Amino acid sequence: MRRKSFEDVPCSVAQFLEVAGEWWTMLVIRDAFLGVTRFDDFQTRLGISRNVLTQRLEHLVGHGVFERVAYQENPPRYDYRLTDKGRAMWTVVNAMRQWGDDWAAPDGPPVVATHKACGHQVNAVTVCDHCGERLGPHTMTVSAGPGDPEGTILPPHLR
Amino acid sequence: MRRKSFEDVPCSVAQFLEVAGEWWTMLVIRDAFLGVTRFDDFQTRLGISRNVLTQRLEHLVGHGVFERVAYQENPPRYDYRLTDKGRAMWTVVNAMRQWGDDWAAPDGPPVVATHKACGHQVNAVTVCDHCGERLGPHTMTVSAGPGDPEGTILPPHLR
Numbered sequence: 001m002r003r004k005s006f007e008d009v010p011c012s013v014a015q016f017l018e019v020a021g022e023w024w025t026m027l028v029i030r031d032a033f034l035g036v037t038r039f040d041d042f043q044t045r046l047g048i049s050r051n052v053l054t055q056r057l058e059h060l061v062g063h064g065v066f067e068r069v070a071y072q073e074n075p076p077r078y079d080y081r082l083t084d085k086g087r088a089m090w091t092v093v094n095a096m097r098q099w100g101d102d103w104a105a106p107d108g109p110p111v112v113a114t115h116k117a118c119g120h121q122v123n124a125v126t127v128c129d130h131c132g133e134r135l136g137p138h139t140m141t142v143s144a145g146p147g148d149p150e151g152t153i154l155p156p157h158l159r
Numbered sequence: 160m161r162r163k164s165f166e167d168v169p170c171s172v173a174q175f176l177e178v179a180g181e182w183w184t185m186l187v188i189r190d191a192f193l194g195v196t197r198f199d200d201f202q203t204r205l206g207i208s209r210n211v212l213t214q215r216l217e218h219l220v221g222h223g224v225f226e227r228v229a230y231q232e233n234p235p236r237y238d239y240r241l242t243d244k245g246r247a248m249w250t251v252v253n254a255m256r257q258w259g260d261d262w263a264a265p266d267g268p269p270v271v272a273t274h275k276a277c278g279h280q281v282n283a284v285t286v287c288d289h290c291g292e293r294l295g296p297h298t299m300t301v302s303a304g305p306g307d308p309e310g311t312i313l314p315p316h317l318r
Contacts, residue, residue: 034314045314089258091285092258099251109304109305110306110311111301111307112303113300114299114300115290117287118290124250124286125286126253126285128279129284130279131279135253137246139274139276140272141275145270147267152269155193155195158193
């Protein structure tokens with residue numbers, strides 16, 4: 001339950017982690033979205049031990065989030081590239097970024113994201129893909145789904 | 160860097176954590192969105208020690224994510240209620256839920272979210288609030304912002 005502090009890292013995702021708890025793996029994913037693919041680059045940027053990073057990357061490769069692609073044969077060297085499953089984590093990383101920008105960036109966003117299509121600074125909102133209305137905590141009801149018909153995880157008042 | 164396994168928990172958020180690493184704090188936030196407010200209820204649902212939960216809730220109260228509201232005076236007892244800052248984390252929790260539903264729920268979503276306004280099962284997408292276009296990892300560019308004018312966190316090719 002120990003974690004290193006991200007308090008001084010100028011990154012809204014890191015600020016989110018600082019508030020919400022240890023979860024530096026998301027910084028590996030963030031870096032991948034920023035174009036980082038090499039072990040040494042991840043390691044230098046995150047400042048974690050090679051041993052810990054090796055374990056974490058193997059975990060992510062094992063779960064199909066990254067794939068290893070050889071870029072050199074002798075000695076063997078690999079790029080770590082996000083799979084479709086890994087790229088789908090973008091919404092989580094981006095939601096963390098938006099939260100950090102909104103709630104934990106007193107000097108303004110450390111990184112500005114600009115929407116290529118319209119040229120405006122990105123303010124990301126979550127909408128329903130059916131009707132396009134903005135979603136929030138009070139816009140939906142929850143019920144037991146096929147993956148857990150008994151609603152084990154739901155509090156009694158929602159079962 | 161140790162974490163307990165969430166592999167068997169029938170919750171897409173937990174499945175996301177299983178894949179991406181330890182981060183059970185988000186399950187406290189998730190529970191708060193499900194209407195849980197009492198220490199004992201968080202504790203029972205999460206199965207963590209009272210000591211660890213106390214530390215975690217104090218951390219979240221200290222960072223303004225939860226506020227404590229007395230519901231009984233003698234002995235003093237409190238509800239833990241999300242603040243606006245905490246409620247803003249909904250987008251992160253929801254993005255995790257959506258990812259888990261899409262990528263880590265082979266039997267279907269364990270919890271189904273229904274959009275009250277249109278009555279359809281929620282498929283949450285992220286859009287630009289200016290133009291309404293769907294956002295994704297390749298739809299935006301990033302650059303150094305006011306919170307970090309030197310772009311410390313950006314890889315060299317993006318500075």
